[in-house]
Amino acid sequence: MQLEENYLSAQGFGVDVENAAPGSTVVVDAKTIGFPRRSLADLDAGDYTVQAVFNVYEQFHLASGKTVWLPPDKGEGQHWNLKPGNPYNAPVSVHFDPKSGKTLKLTLDKVIPPIEGTDQDPAVMAAKDPGAKWLKFMRFRSEKLSRFWGRDMYLGAWVLLPDGFDEHPDARYPLVVYQDHYHAGFGPLPFVTTKPDAKNAPRRAAAGYKFFQDWTSGRLPHVIMIYVQNANPYYDDSYVVDSANVGPYGSAINEELIPAIEAKYRGIGQGWARATFGGSTGGWEALATQVFYPDMYNGTDAACPDPVDFHAYQNIDLYNDANAFVRRGDFGEVPVAADRKPDGTIIATAESEFRFEYVLGTHGRSTEQWDIWQAVFSPAGTDGYPADVLDPLTGAVDKKVVDYWHDHYDLTAILQRDWPVLGPKLEGKLHVAVGDGDTYFLNNAVHLLQTALDSTRNPHSDATFQYGPGMPHCYTGGPPEYTMQENNANWPQRVLPLMADHMLKTAPAGADVKSWRY
Incomplete structure (x- = not known):
């Protein structure tokens, strides 16, 4: 999968599907929100490689009495493109022209295998x-x-x-x-007990061996x-x-x-x-x-x-910004930056990152960075999902939710x-x-x-x-x-x-x- 939160990302589209049965059809059309381009209608005519993955949600009956649909972790570390049981198709080459009106069909005929019992377990x-x-x-x-x-x-x-x-x-x-x-x-470093090949070993393996030596030598x-x-x-x-x-x-x-x-x-x-x-x-x-x-x-x-x-929620001031995506003056506006290179080059904006996550999952279900902050810091909404601290498509900030964040997690x-x-x-x-x-x-x-x-x-x-x-x-x-x-x-x-x-x-x-x- 080549989707990422910055301007170098491949194109993606996401759609919610309820009660999908085997053999049912999922439609992605010009109304479907995408990232980096917002719509299929915004794509250039040309040849593309296309793949679809269906992230399977399950019902959770919470102690609060609410029922929510969420993707359970299945040992893969909550990565939808690696999650056991998720259907997908092998990448296929297609020619697409948004003006042609032609329907392109993909068949999700493969399933990601389980991790339990494998070397990744x-x-x-x-x-x-x-x-x-x-x-x-x-x-x-x-x-x-x-x-x-x-x-x-x-x-x-x-x-x-x-x-x-x-x-x-x-x-x-x-x-x-x-x-x-x-x-x-093991998280901090690999605990490497055998000296790696000095010429070909990755730096991480060499560091892991040094950690093992220090751990077992009394140092x-x-x-x-x-x-x-x-x-x-x-x-x-x-x-x-x-x-x-x-x-x-x-x-x-x-x-x-x-x-x-x-x-x-x-x-x-x-x-x-x-x-x-x-x-x-x-x-x-x-x-x-x-x-x-x-x-x-x-x-x-x-x-x-x-x-x-949360005055510096990355580059957003939740307390003073009315909108998380743009800062406006009397005669102009500037987008709020999100990611940068060390030299200051901007590689993503707040608006683009929130739309990227919205494509991967509505109701805060992208399993990405902004959504987990919201899930951790927000009160539960009336629907059982995390209350939006800001609208993921417009950037409007909900100050009542911000107040809750301030009192509990700032x-x-x-x-x-x-x-x-x-x-x-x-x-x-x-x-x-x-x-x-x-x-x-x-x-x-x-x-x-x-x-x-x-x-x-x-x-x-x-x-x-x-x-x-x-x-x-x-x-x-x-x-x-x-x-x-x-x-x-x-x-x-x-x-x-x-x-x-x-x-x-x-x-x-x-x-x-x-x-x-x-």
Whole structure:
């Protein structure tokens, strides 16, 4: 599939179909909304390669009493073009002329096969992994999520055990949570136990082998490191907070899954002995986890986080912009940019990205970025789907929904509002990095967060911020003498020792600070 959110995307069209039976017909015509061109009528006459995929929705009978139609994750990480059971056709070449009136027919005669039992199945991956001595996989049924969604709902967790775990049966360990998008395997880096070919190995494999060497040589602290798979019917990731639409993922992960992991693998199980880090979506999650669970975690390193202040919702000011797609003066207007290159070249606008997602799914069902933010942050609408914070086709902003976002998920606003309580609990715990050329303008919100924290008193915030001049998305900070790629490749090796040192400095009297330090 070649659809993407910027101007380089292939052409796509999307249509909702209800109660489709095998052999039924789905019509795409000039009224069907498309991206990048809005209509079939806007296409040039010529030769095209065409493929159709049918994303199958299922009914969810929510605990709220509402019934919604959504695409369940089937182990593929919520990607409609990889989802088992979705019908599709092999690409075909056609000649199309919008003026001819000719009907073109496609037959969806193929079905994406299941993942379960294949090498893409995490359970199979774990069983075959040569690093299985250290790397374990857990499939965990969440009672909280199952109750919310009206069906059994599971979390996946990769657990990386410290070297010497079996040889030190009396040791108990701190826990570090890595936050990220869905990966079939272990998230932060591949845990590569065999030295890759120096000439032909991808950089990621080489970094994974270096991580394995550092993990098993005593150069890194002996901690349990986990990565949680939390794909859901709206996205490949839940944002690890409790949400009116996505469900109680914050509670499920922090109150059900993590205690179960710590009980099984001898975690210390106390707040001073937990930390979290992540980038992008994981950066927002790492910061939000520390803010919403201030006593449960003892530090966060958040890189290039998704919008932490809705004055800078990427490049949209939800509080002051009446329209998210254009800014208007008395005699002119300019489109709101969404994506850019580090040199400032604009490659997508807010209007085009919202239409791209609308093509992939109405009612916020695209399983893409803007829609998951809306699903996580919005109240449920009267129809059971997320309330629109803005109209996906016109850009009109709903200020009542924005008010709900502000009170529940604007991290800057929450920190300012609750600083008398949160401030003392967050001392020494907040560390944020972002590139000042971030692809999605996420640095703007981070600057606003720093300005707010710099103005705090009693206590004055000691949060640290690092900005990479001209650096794009996924900047994780680090020594400036190294490239962004080099710093990203050894990110766990940079943050884990700092986390362990902070834990030791802040451990309460009588805490176990010895058994895991062998």
